Amino acid sequence: MEKLHSYQGWSGRVHEIRDNVKAKISSWRENHEGDNIVDLSKDYARKISKGQSETGKDDFSHIYRRKTRSELIRLSASVMGIEFAYASETAFVSPTLLKIGVQHQHMTLVWALSPIVGFFLTPILGSLSDRCNHPMGRRxxxxILLSIGVFLGLLLVPNGEDLGYYMGDYYEFFNESVGNLTKILPHRTTAIDSDEGLSEMLTVESSSHSWGIFFTILGTVLLDFDADACQSPARAYLLDVTQTEDHARGLSTFTIMAGLGGALGYSLGGINWDATKIGIMLGGHVRAVFTLITFIFVFCVGATITSFREIPLAMLDSFSQIDEENVVGYGTMDGNNEDDEKRKEIEERKKSLTLNLGKINEGYAALPGENIAETSFTSKSESSPINDYQNEAAPSLKHYLLSIIHMPKSIQTVCITNFFCWSAHVCYSLYFTDFVGESVFGGDPKAPYNSSKYNAYEEGVRFGCFGMAMYSLSCACYSLIIEKLIWRFRARKVYIGGLLFYSASMTLMALTKHKIGVIVFSWGAGVMYSTLFTMPYLLIAHYHAQGIFELSETGESKYSGERRGIGTDVAIVSSMVFLAQFLLSCFMGQIVSLSETTTAVCSTAAFLAFCGAISATQIMYLDL
Structure with missing residues (x-):
């Protein structure tokens, strides 16, 4: 199909998609003629909740075939919605909190709450997903659960102050002509000061925003934690329903969608919605942005969770029981007729558990979902000693929780490298606009309102947003070629090279402190984001696909005797973002104060990325 598309071009693809949609609509109308739309919706929801297809049968044929780029895009749509939410969070949470009375020195505590929760809870959620028995699957x-948290956060952040007023928050003003006057004012959602006459007559005597601060911080924690944590099951879901040959392409597509979501999200926040009918109708700039992003987020997550059905855990356990009853291990088969007949018998028994299964790829002895759930081995493995654990029961939740503490050295190294990568990136993402406003534009956020220093800082912050949009765009562009780079230069060079490129970019940005450098060198941040979004998870998937987590002293593959869940390992690696954000939130302010310049932000990012590159040299890449 891809070869055909190369001849057809984009116009041919558009016509093909149009014809396919028409054919599906026509077929659906024929099969549901006269049916009530409400009853159809209820029936569809019931089938989805039970993990069934539209026909009501357990059809898992999609598991056994390569996925097209459009299918991988749909599988990755959820992360695009997550990045839209991230963009709204980073752009508006801090100004919103400062506006209702949170002091600058307390902002560090606000940003540290989510990482504390996420660092400990995310790996546990990953372990729970590995042993989830829900009919919809494991991921x-x-x-859905974490997306609900993001949804609530998107509602609370722009409306926290208004909720505070309902709970008793107030402004108390003094009017010279009337006397004391206490007012509960509505949330000012626009930057336009239209009540100039009133503001001259009234002066703020006191105010209380305790409830507003509570609801806004609650929304921030929900939004930040759930958006980060949701990426782990989303990645594991993509790996579960795709074959090993699609993992690199799938993860690169995942990163492309993340980059596009970030770029479009920052661009959406850069529009002056106060001057549009939509902004006026929705209640101002902030509410307009959050409302639009909420709808986009729901659409993106909905597209992903309705894309491909997972094989339920009970069925995967049945496959494992078949293997235990019939064969010691695929790695021990020597290719004689008796083994071939036994293999065929096993596969037929597996097929009998599912209806309409597609043709299994040659040499693929385990289901893709089964292969990803716990470590298993393919028939092409020459020395996979399944004998040691073949008669053991399926790993329990306790086993997965213990595996968080007892990690192979290979996964520990990946975690350390990912920690340095995220630390370097957090320096950029959380403090970059402040660096541009102070060091590049020479502004001062503490200067008197409307002074030249203050206006220069505000202009720098807005200009820094363009730099961040460039980094998101470069992330998507680099993700288009990272798979080819891995194939051409191997994973080690791509991983280390991406980190060194970011380190050099941040160093040059710190040295130049120029507007052009803000735009040009921000592309290095996109390379970093694409690298840390792709490489660690590609390595984890590769370890599980090969069933190898460590090497012997001679450098040969060594079986550790341990069965691990990929959901757990993906979550462990992902939790490094929480640790990095927590530590940077605690110490970055002190680093800037001691150096007396925000240039320390870029310098620290460059140093941490270089440490990550050194750590990446110690990673076990196998044959990747």
């Missing part, structure tokens, strides 16, 4: 219930 999608967690995607």
């Amino acid at each position: 999608r219930p967690f995607i």
